[in-house]
Amino acid sequence: MTIAASGKAEIYALARQRSRIRERLSAWLLMLPALVIVLVFFGIPTVYMVRMSFNLHIDRRLYVPGFTFEHYANLFSNPLFTNAIWTTVQLSLLSALFTVLIGYGFALLVWLKPARWRMLFVGLALCPLLISEISIIFGWWMFFPKNGLLSYALVSSGLITDKISLMYTEFAAFVGLVYVTLPYCFFILLSIFDGIDKRVLEASADLGAPPSITFREVLLPLTRSGALVAFSQSFIWAMGTYATPSALGPDTLWTMGYLIQEQMLGKHNWPMAAALSVVLVIGVTCVMVMTRMLMAKRVAFHD
Amino acid sequence: MTEAVQEPEFTTRSIEPSLLQALSLAFTVFIVAYILIPILVTLVMSFNDAAMIRFPISTWSLRWYHDFFGSPQWTDALKNSIIIALGTTIVSTTSGVLAAWAFERFYIPLKDFWYLLILLPLFMPGVVLGLGVAISFGGLSIGSYSIYGTRELVIIAHSLWAMPLVFMLMEATFRTIDHRIIEASYDLGGRPVQTFLEIVVPMVSTGIISSALFAFVISLNEFVMALFLTDRDTQTLPVLMWLSLRSAGTPRLAVASVILAGAVFACLTLIVLWYVRVLRRTMR
Numbered sequence: 001m002t003i004a005a006s007g008k009a010e011i012y013a014l015a016r017q018r019s020r021i022r023e024r025l026s027a028w029l030l031m032l033p034a035l036v037i038v039l040v041f042f043g044i045p046t047v048y049m050v051r052m053s054f055n056l057h058i059d060r061r062l063y064v065p066g067f068t069f070e071h072y073a074n075l076f077s078n079p080l081f082t083n084a085i086w087t088t089v090q091l092s093l094l095s096a097l098f099t100v101l102i103g104y105g106f107a108l109l110v111w112l113k114p115a116r117w118r119m120l121f122v123g124l125a126l127c128p129l130l131i132s133e134i135s136i137i138f139g140w141w142m143f144f145p146k147n148g149l150l151s152y153a154l155v156s157s158g159l160i161t162d163k164i165s166l167m168y169t170e171f172a173a174f175v176g177l178v179y180v181t182l183p184y185c186f187f188i189l190l191s192i193f194d195g196i197d198k199r200v201l202e203a204s205a206d207l208g209a210p211p212s213i214t215f216r217e218v219l220l221p222l223t224r225s226g227a228l229v230a231f232s233q234s235f236i237w238a239m240g241t242y243a244t245p246s247a248l249g250p251d252t253l254w255t256m257g258y259l260i261q262e263q264m265l266g267k268h269n270w271p272m273a274a275a276l277s278v279v280l281v282i283g284v285t286c287v288m289v290m291t292r293m294l295m296a297k298r299v300a301f302h303d
Numbered sequence: 304m305t306e307a308v309q310e311p312e313f314t315t316r317s318i319e320p321s322l323l324q325a326l327s328l329a330f331t332v333f334i335v336a337y338i339l340i341p342i343l344v345t346l347v348m349s350f351n352d353a354a355m356i357r358f359p360i361s362t363w364s365l366r367w368y369h370d371f372f373g374s375p376q377w378t379d380a381l382k383n384s385i386i387i388a389l390g391t392t393i394v395s396t397t398s399g400v401l402a403a404w405a406f407e408r409f410y411i412p413l414k415d416f417w418y419l420l421i422l423l424p425l426f427m428p429g430v431v432l433g434l435g436v437a438i439s440f441g442g443l444s445i446g447s448y449s450i451y452g453t454r455e456l457v458i459i460a461h462s463l464w465a466m467p468l469v470f471m472l473m474e475a476t477f478r479t480i481d482h483r484i485i486e487a488s489y490d491l492g493g494r495p496v497q498t499f500l501e502i503v504v505p506m507v508s509t510g511i512i513s514s515a516l517f518a519f520v521i522s523l524n525e526f527v528m529a530l531f532l533t534d535r536d537t538q539t540l541p542v543l544m545w546l547s548l549r550s551a552g553t554p555r556l557a558v559a560s561v562i563l564a565g566a567v568f569a570c571l572t573l574i575v576l577w578y579v580r581v582l583r584r585t586m587r
Contacts, residue, residue, distance in 0.1 A: 026495070027409030033398035034421055037466055041459050042424045045435025052438055106334050109327060124338050130567045131342065132524035134541045134548070135560035139341020141552060142348055142356050149344050152358035179337070211323055240428025243527065247548065257430045264531065270438055277431045288426065 052274035063270045071275035081259065085279070088255045091245060092238035095177040099234040100227055102178065103185035111193040129183040136179060137247045144172045144248070173249030180244055181237045185230040192226030225295060232291040236284050256280050342564075349557035356552055367554040377543065377559065383454065384523055384539040390458035391465050391522035396515040398462070399469030404499065407477035425467040433531035436460045452534035460528045465518035472517070476510030512577050516570040523566060
C-alpha cells in the first residue's frame with residue numbers, strides 16, 4: 001500500500017516537473033524569433049562595431065585587422081571631428097530646448113482646450129511622426145530657398161522688396177530638426193498633463209492666484225520631471241537625426257551622423273565610421289542613464 | 304470617456320483673461336502653420352506643371368504623376384519599398400507578438416533584463432544600426448549568394464525598430480485580457496496553440512492590427528538604414544529620394560512624397576475603420 005502510494009506521488013511529481021520543463025521550453029521557444037533578431041542582428045553588429053573601431057585603415061582599403069587607438073585619438077584631436085562633436089551637441093541641445101518649449105506650449109494648449117478640439121490637435125501632432133523624414137526635408141527644401149514659398153509670400157505681401165533665401169542656413173537646419181523631434185516631445189508632455197487633475201487650476205484661481213502664479217507655483221512643479229524626460233528624449237533624437245540638418249543646413253554644418261555616413265560611404269574608412277558611432281552611442285546612453293538617475297532622485301525626494 | 308473631460312471647460316475659460324486668450328490663439332496659429340507648411344507645400348508642388356521648383360505656380364497638371372509612374376527607376380523603388388515594408392511587417396509582428404505572449408503567460412527568469420534588451424534597438428540612432436548591420440553582414444555570402452544589398456537584410460534591419468515597438472504595444476495589450484477566459488479554454492480541453500489562435504488572437508486583434516500597420520509605416524518611411532544596406536537594384540523610394548535630392552530637386556520628389564504619405568494615411572484609415580468595426584461589435 002505505502003509503496004504504491006509513494007510510487008504514485010513520485011509519478012505525479014515527475015509529471016509536474018515535466019510540465020514545468022515544457023512550460024519553460026515553450027516560453028523560450030516563443031521568445032526565440034525576437035531574441036534572434038536582437039542578439040544576432042543587434043548584439044553581433046554592436047560588438048563587431050566596437051572591434052572595428054580599433055582596426056587599422058591603410059592604403060585606402062576598407063579596413064585592415066589590427067589594434068590601434070589611432071581613430072579615437074584622431075576623433076578627439078582632429079578639429080574636423082572635434083568640431084563635429086561640438087556642433088552636434090550644440091545643435092541638439094538648442095533644438096531640444098526649443099522642442100520642449102514649443103511642445104510644452106502645444107501640450108498645454110491641447111490639455112486646456114475643450115475635448116472636441118483634442119482629436120484634431122492630436123492628429124496634427126501625428127503628422128510629422130507619420131511622414132517620412134525625407135518628405136519633411138523636401139517640404140522645407142521648397143519653403144526656404146530664393147524661389148521658395150517663404151520668399152514669395154514675403155515679397156508679395158510687401159514686407160520685403162528683394163527675394164531672400166534662408167536655405168542652407170543654420171536656421172533652416174534648426175527649424176527642420178525641431179519639426180522632426182516635436183511629436184515625441186508633445187506626446188510625452190501631453191501624457192504628463194493628462195495625469196493632472198484640472199481642478200487644481202480652479203483651486204488655485206479660487207485662492208486668488210493670477211494665471212502666471214498658477215503656472216509657476218502649480219503647473220510647473222507638477223510637470224517639471226516630465227519636461228526633463230521630454231528634453232532628454234528630444235536631445236537623443238536630435239543627436240541621431242543627421243539627414244535633416246545636413247540637407248537643410250550649410251555645407252559646413254557637419255554633425256556626427258553626417259560624418260559617419262561620409263566616412264562609411266564616401267571615404268570608405270570603416271574603422272573611423274565605427275569609432276564615431278561608438279562615441280555617439282556612448283553619448284546617447286549617458287544622457288539616457290543621467291535622465292533615469294535624475295528621475296529616480298526626484299521620486300525618492302517626493303517619497 | 305471623452306464626455307467626462309468636457310466638464311472642466313468653464314473653469315479654464317474663467318482663468319483665461321483676454322491677453323492669455325490672444326496669446327493662445329497666436330500660438331495655435333503658429334503651431335498649425337508650422338506643422339502644415341511642409342505638408343501643404345509638397346502637396347501643392349506635386350500638381351505643378353513646370354520642371355523647376357518655383358513659387359508662384361503658374362500652371363497645374365498631373366504631369367509629374369505621369370512622369371513618376373512612367374519611370375521604371377521610380378516605380379521599382381516604390382515596389383522595393385512596399386516589399387520591404389510587407390516583409391518587415393510579417394517578421395516584426397510575428398516575433399513581437401510571440402515574445403510579448405511569452406512575457407505575459409510564462410515565468411521568465413531575469414524578465415526585466417530581457418525586456419530592456421528587446422527594447423534597446425529602438426533607442427539607437429538609425430545611422431548606428433545601419434552601420435553595424437552593414438559592416439557585420441555586408442561582406443557575408445551564403446554560397447554564391449551575397450547578402451549585401453538584398454531586401455531580406457533590409458527587412459531584418461527595419462525589424463530592429465519595428466519589432467520592439469510591436470513588442471511594447473502587444474505586451475501592454477496582453478495585460479488587459481482576462482485570464483479566466485484562457486483558463487476556461489484549457490479546462491474545456493483547448494490546447495495551448497489552439498487557445499492562442501482561437502481565443503487570444505481574436506481578443507487582441509485591434510492591438511495586432513495597429514502594431515502591424517505601425518511596423519509597415521516605420522519600414523516604409525525609414526531611409527538611413529536602407530541607405531547603408533541597399534544597392535541600385537533594391538533601393539527603396541526614400542533612399543532614391545534622398546539621393547536625387549542631393550543632385551537636383553524636381554517636382555517628381557513631391558509626387559514621391561505624396562505617394563509615400565498617401566500609403567501611410569491609407570494604413571491609418573485602415574486602423575480607424577477596424578477600430579470602429581470592433582467598437583460597433585462590442586456595442587451591440
